[in-house]
Amino acid sequence: MLHIEKTIENGKAFLAPQGRLDTVTAPEMEGVIKQILPGITSLTLDLAGLEYISSAGLRVLLAAQRPCRRRAK
Amino acid sequence: MKDEKSSFLGRLRGRLAADEMFHETEVQANRLGALILLCSGLILVLILILTAFGVFLLPWESVFSPAFQAIVEIVLLLAVCRLVKNDAWWLKPLLLIGLIIVYARLDGMLTHKVAILMVLPVVFSSRYFSRRLTIFTSLLTTVVFFLSSAWGATHGMINLNIVTMPAGTQMIATGGFLGNAVKNAGAGDRMLIVNTLLYDYLPKWLMFSVTSVISCNIARRGRDMVVTQHDKDVKSARIESELNLATSIQADMLPNIYPAFPDRTEFDIYATMDPAKEVGGDFYDFFLIDDDHLCMVMADVSGKGVPAALFMMASKIILANNAMMGKSPAQILTDANTAICSHNREEMFVTVWLGILEISTGKVTAANAGHEYPVLRRPDGVFELFKDKHGFVIGGMDGLRYKEYELMLEPGAKLFLYTDGVPEATDAQGQMFGTENMLAALNQNVDAAPDQLLKNVRAAVDGFVKEAEQFDDLTMLCLQYGNRE
Missing domain, CATH: 3.60.40.10 (PPM-type phosphatase domain)
Structure with a gap:
């Protein structure tokens, strides 16, 4: 199961997912990131609270960094 | 028979034999039909026993003969089912016609008493998931029960109010059942038959027709479900065989010759x-x-x-x-x-x-x-x-x-x-x-x-x-x- 700690201050977002990031919970993480992405200028992920991450979870993180890199250019 | 396809039997078989995908449905329905016959037979035996012991007030002479014939028919039908293990293309029409005849006998015997028997064959026919079959069963039931009701008007049990007498008529029962007194009261066979058909058969038929509509609907929905499931099964089988092929292709891509x-x-x-x-x-x-x-x-x-x-x-x-x-x-x-x-x-x-x-x-x-x-x-x-x-x-x-x-x-x-x-x-x-x-x-x-x-x-x-x-x-x-x- 997944619980996401979310803090947004002055357009800077800090996300700290806790628990498991796998095929079942990845869509939830993806939804949160999609939702906050338009309004922020920086995104920090603290993954220390994850006990397990699968390739589905890694794909969500990779998908998140793509629009960030594009905006950074 | 020169060519099976062109002979009468062959053509009949062609019309009746179900598509491969309905074969299982048909056998299951035949099994249900045998079960219905068995239950009906047991109930009939029970009725005869209870009548013999005087629990049911029925005139033994008019009850025994049709009941016995019906039981014999049931036993024969059950034996046939057992013989072909419920699996023969001609069993479906045999069961339906047989069931209608058995119940028509009882209708002729107990006429006024049995409204439900009329709907049983058509409800059972819906199990075959064929609207055409249900319609055929409805028509056959309509005709056969018309005849059995007419027969039952003079030989079965009638509604005591089936004929109107002038006010003040006195009737003397010479023993036995009041129904016999009414029948012998001089109204005449023709009046008895006409009135039974009009005031007994017709209301029953109206209720029966509603059941017929419901059964047709069930038959059609059932048929749709079987067809959908069959399509799904075919698709599944195709996907599985494609996956097996894909497995071989993939295995061949990797160097594996040693x-x-x-x-x-x-x-x-x-x-x-x-x-x-x-x-x-x-x-x-x-x-x-x-x-x-x-x-x-x-x-x-x-x-x-x-x-x-x-x-x-x-x-x-x-x-x-x-x-x-x-x-x-x-x-x-x-x-x-x-x-x-x-x-x-x-x-x-x-x-x-x-x-x-x-x-x-x-x-x-x-x-x-x-x-x-x-x-x-x-x-x-x-x-x-x-x-x-x-x-x-x-x-x-x-x-x-x-x-x-x-x-x-x-x-x-x-x-x-x-x-x-x-x-x-x-x-x-x-x-x-x-x-x-x-x-x-x-x-x-x-x-x-x-x-x-x-x-x-x-x-x-x-x-x-x-x-x-x-x-x-x-x-x-x-x-x-x-x-x-």
């Missing part, structure tokens, strides 16, 4: 891939770039099944093409990454270890993109993890540059590559096999040939996992450098 290079005695190489599902995302590859350079690849695509398999085919070909151009491992991975990232909307990625062996010197130049540590056994040593530097996975981020390193193989050295399916093989309690167990299995017999080493590791994994289902693809490769015996 000995791989019979005329090259400087080294020996062996590799296997066991997918968890029909198709998988792990792959290995080895090929000669030129006379003095052997390229080896061990890779693992994210995920499993068909998507991973498709990505695997593309990645394998891109890596091989880049390697055949004579590039260095770092350049191969860099260029492959760029190519793969440009067509990767689904964000798939693949971990890769790629090494090029210079056969004359034993020098291996390699690069690692997020893959497991290779295992190295130096001559007269044991198998140990070789902790190389990892780049990022291929397909994850565009524009990355990969780095390579060198390691020397002396004659007698062995290199073992694998995917995470080996150390992460899980048993029923959720425990993982682990790299320690993997090294132990290899070190069981350090001098074994590559194919035997792989068998030893496989046996160790199987012994650990036992009955638990294989969760991930199991892929391994072993290279032995130095003269083959």
Whole structure:
């Protein structure tokens, strides 16, 4: 199961997912990131609270960094 | 009969025999019909017994004969069902007609008393999921019960109010049932019959017609369900056979002919891939770039099944093409990454270890993109993890540059590559096999040939996992450098 700690201050977002990031919970993480992405200028992920991450979870993180890199250019 | 198809029986069979997909439905419905007949027969026997003991007030003489005939018919029908084990194309019409006749006998015997019997055959017919059959049963029931009601007007049990008498009429019962007195009261057979049909049969028929509509609806819905299920089954079977074909295609893509290079005695190489599902995302590859350079690849695509398999085919070909151009491992991975990232909307990625062996010197130049540590056994040593530097996975981020390193193989050295399916093989309690167990299995017999080493590791994994289902693809490769015996 997944619980996401979310803090947004002055357009800077800090996300700290806790628990498991796998095929079942990845869509939830993806939804949160999609939702906050338009309004922020920086995104920090603290993954220390994850006990397990699968390739589905890694794909969500990779998908998140793509629009960030594009905006950074 | 010259030609079965053109004979009457043949044509009848053609019309009645169900499509293959309804055959099971028909047999099940026949079985239900036999059950209905059995229950009806038992109830009839019970009625006869209760009448004989005076519990039911029915005139024995008019009850016994039709009831007995009905029981005989039931027994014969049941015997026929048993004989063909409920499976014959002519059983369906036989059962329906038989059921209508049995119930019509009872209607003729108990006329006024039995409204429900009329609907039973048509409700039962809906079990065959054929609207045409239900309509046929409705028409037959209508006609037959019309006749049995007319018969029952003078021979069965009638409503005492079936004829109107002038006010003040007195009737004297000469013994027996009041119904007989009414019948003999001089109204005449014609009036009895007409009134029974009008005031008994007609209301019953109206209610029956509603049941008929309901049964037709059930038949049609049932038919639709059977057809839908059949289509689904056909689709499933097609997909399964396509997957089997895909499994063969994928297996053929990986080099699997051994000995791989019979005329090259400087080294020996062996590799296997066991997918968890029909198709998988792990792959290995080895090929000669030129006379003095052997390229080896061990890779693992994210995920499993068909998507991973498709990505695997593309990645394998891109890596091989880049390697055949004579590039260095770092350049191969860099260029492959760029190519793969440009067509990767689904964000798939693949971990890769790629090494090029210079056969004359034993020098291996390699690069690692997020893959497991290779295992190295130096001559007269044991198998140990070789902790190389990892780049990022291929397909994850565009524009990355990969780095390579060198390691020397002396004659007698062995290199073992694998995917995470080996150390992460899980048993029923959720425990993982682990790299320690993997090294132990290899070190069981350090001098074994590559194919035997792989068998030893496989046996160790199987012994650990036992009955638990294989969760991930199991892929391994072993290279032995130095003269083959």
